[in-house]
Amino acid sequence: MDFELSPEEEAFRDEVRRFLDENLPPVEERKPEFEGEWQRKVRDKRWVGFSWPSDVGGGGGSIMEQVILKEEMSDRRAPSLGTCFMGLAWVGPSIIHYGNETQKQRFIPEILDGKYQWCTGYSEPGSGSDLASLQCKAVREGDEYVVNGQKIWTSLAPWAEWIILLVRTSSDGPAKHDGITCLLVPMKSPGVDVRPIKNMAGSAVFAEVFFDNVRVPAENRLGEEGQGWQVTVSALASERSSISEVQGLVRRYAELKELAQTTQKNGRPASAHGPLRARLVRVETRIEAMRLNGLRFLTKQLKGEKLGSETSINKLHRANLEIEMGEIALEICGNAASVASGEATPGGGKWQHFSLSWPEVVIGGGTPNIQRNIIAERILGLPKD
Amino acid sequence: MNFGFSEEQEILRGEVRKFLDEHAPLEEVRRQAEATDGFSRELWSRMSALGWVGLTIPEAYGGAEMGLVTSVVLLEEAGRGLFPSPLVSQTLAAQAIMRAGSDEQKQRFLPGLADGSRIATVALLEESDRFDPEGIALLAAPDGDGEVLRGRKCCVSDASAADLFVVVYRSSAGVGPDGISLAVIEKGGAGVSVDAHPSVDLTKRVSTLTLDGVRVDEGIRLGAAGSAWPTVSYIFDVGATLVTAEAVGSAEGGLAMTTAFAKERTQFGSPIGRFQGVKHPLAEMYVDVESFKSLAYYAAWALDQSADDAAIAVSRAKAYASEVLPGMGLQGVELHGGIGYTWEYDIQLYLKRARWVRPMFGDADHHYQRVAALGGL
Missing domain, CATH: 1.20.140.10 (Butyryl-CoA Dehydrogenase, subunit A, domain 3)
Known part of the structure; x- marks a missing residue:
């Protein structure tokens, strides 16, 4: 057993501390423009998406460096590293793992830059803990999928520009996991309707999302048709x-x-x-x-x-x-x-x-x-x- | 950063497990526990020869000079199958001598403890059953250049087998830490007697030690008269940690037994382990064992390093363990149904072990209060 950091890890910790000394004012002295400046600076340091490989624009940080960075940031009550919360947490990792080159080049920089929010369309009224029973349906028509159905408990939906969506493309297959596909869908698509739900604390941070003949280009499919369960599990299983x-x-x-x-x-x-x-x-x-x-x-x-x-x-x-x-x-x-x-x-x-x-x-x-x-x-x- | 065991420690774990699987399965443990002293002398000498009995004793005195973290590995494995032995008592007595004894005393006592030829225990508690200086009331009377002890020490583990007793007493009256002394008293000396009591946990032995005019001189007193509280306090902490480590093993052993039963036992046309009313309590037990395991590992490391947070780390581990263990023992019996209520079936032994561990070196209430005080609450 040994709780010491290696010399390289200590050097990294010192670098983070120096950065914080120079760039992070105490909580009560932070001005409104501070958040924007902070986000630019940590992006320049490649500390946004720090765990992602450097060839997609991430920081390529080792596991220990990720821990050190998080600890130091948390100790000093620093703002988040990046602002695209779900993009950084699991949409990005899913795209890095299952996306094609075009998708990576399109989405990853925007997630790192925090251009907009993503939301997550997994749960449905009839599919909560038993997620694989989901029924929101997508039918292939030429180069498009036509989506019909409903998602629920979708956090950030009222603000998000994109949704990572699990849909059922087939009910055949031996297991209910088999016919699930993952689509990346603009929230502005015609036929998407967001209805915020007020939670018991009085906040409306999640919503129901309805899909009425929403047409999604097939190029927005993440992974293969029927691979959606794997895409999701791998993201949640990191x-x-x-x-x-x-x-x-x-x-x-x-x-x-x-x-x-x-x-x-x-x-x-x-x-x-x-x-x-x-x-x-x-x-x-x-x-x-x-x-x-x-x-x-x-x-x-x-x-x-x-x-x-x-x-x-x-x-x-x-x-x-x-x-x-x-x-x-x-x-x-x-x-x-x-x-x-x-x-x-x-x-x-x-x-x-x-x-x-x-x-x-x-x-x-x-x-x-x-x-x-x-x-x-x-x-x-x-x-x- | 490595919150895990070294390769050497993992090898030790494998060897201990193999040895005990072979020589001390539960039916054998029951037989060994029936022996006069409650354990197998034969296995004790074999384990001594392997270096396991003197694990923490310096090499200069015949030991393996390992830290408490390594003892944790040994005791976890010993606990898994409720192996009866005076390992914890022996380690605590050796630690007291190592910490407070003179070179001459170390030379005199430690080699026999390292090679297992002598068995030692610590006599700490009295009727008050307290773990603070106030609990130590046995007052020595001055006697020329020495002292004379007249009184009783309670709940002394492994006393019936012990050749040596490390006894805590007071050299001067009072209730605080000043005046507390330690001495190594030999069995068979004038005025030393042991009353062994029947114990609820068949694999553990408990006795009252009576000292009726036992003389202590500089040769057997560990350190200056009245200066032993830091050592006694350390022994309480090491004891709490080692007992918790042993309890990690016994909790895992009991959980494994109940889990195996839940997979085999069929009711309503299904193994009962399929029902959430059965599987969820088992999952909760797993969460608790893994958690006080982490706390115990860290406590042992902190003691080895004399870390600033060693005392609070020990108390967190023992508090958590003492809080959850009896419940785990009860659940184990209950989930077995009728068979679990029988003398013959082994799950009851795990309930009894849990209840043995609960008060040992301080119960949950004692240690949570200490965590609160040390944590500035």
């Missing part, structure tokens, strides 16, 4: 060691601890109350367990092994922790937790909002029960449902 998720939780816990120490309950800080204290320290311990699990996953990656189902361990922890931290915060706030916003509640309502936003994380990436199935079936080898 599993990471969950280092950045842990950093988010560490920050959130620090805020929660401060809330507990500065909020009085019955004349004492909330953090001095036995049951609350016990819940807080349990959360702290699990975040540390997640961090160390992540380092074990990272070690595996560094040895050249692929990560698989074990990453569900941290997904389950994260789901529990997101919910538990919100609940603890509300309990600390006491009756002021009933106030949605404003000065009458600690944090001005951010805990109320946080405590209503967990489904984004907990359900979005596969529900806890799906994660339990993955562990039970793929790791413990229990029979499939």
